[in-house]
Amino acid sequence: MIHYHCRHCEIELGTLPLKLAKKVLPFITKIEDEEEGERFLTYEEDGSLTVHTICEQCEQTLQQSPHYYVLEKWLQ
Ligand SMILES: [Zn+2]
Numbered sequence: 001m002i003h004y005h006c007r008h009c010e011i012e013l014g015t016l017p018l019k020l021a022k023k024v025l026p027f028i029t030k031i032e033d034e035e036e037g038e039r040f041l042t043y044e045e046d047g048s049l050t051v052h053t054i055c056e057q058c059e060q061t062l063q064q065s066p067h068y069y070v071l072e073k074w075l076q
Contacts, residue, residue, distance in 0.1 A: 001015050001016065001017060001018060001048045001049075002015060002016040002017075002018065002020075002048065002049045002050075002051060003015050003048060003049070003050045003051065004016075004050075004051050004053055005050055005051070005052055005053070006052075006053060006054055006055035006058055007040070007052035007053065007054065008054060008055075008058040008062075009055065009057070009058055011055055013053065013055055018047075018048075040052045040053070
């Protein structure tokens with residue numbers, strides 16, 4: 001399974017069965033190519049993959065108050 005979690009509030013946004021992974025693999029590969037890829041992807045021991053993304057609510061919060069984002073990062 002591929003699990004989508006918000007990396008700010010940890011809410012689960014959804015899951016995808018691995019058989020659908022081919023559809024999202026180009027997207028995942030793109031992330032892995034980036035320097036911060038490891039922060040967005042976690043390979044679990046059972047073979048599943050966790051994608052750390054951002055939910056709509058947090059995205060709105062970040063857009064409205066960037067300082068909140070800095071604080072969140074600092075707390076982690
Ligand atoms: Zn969130």
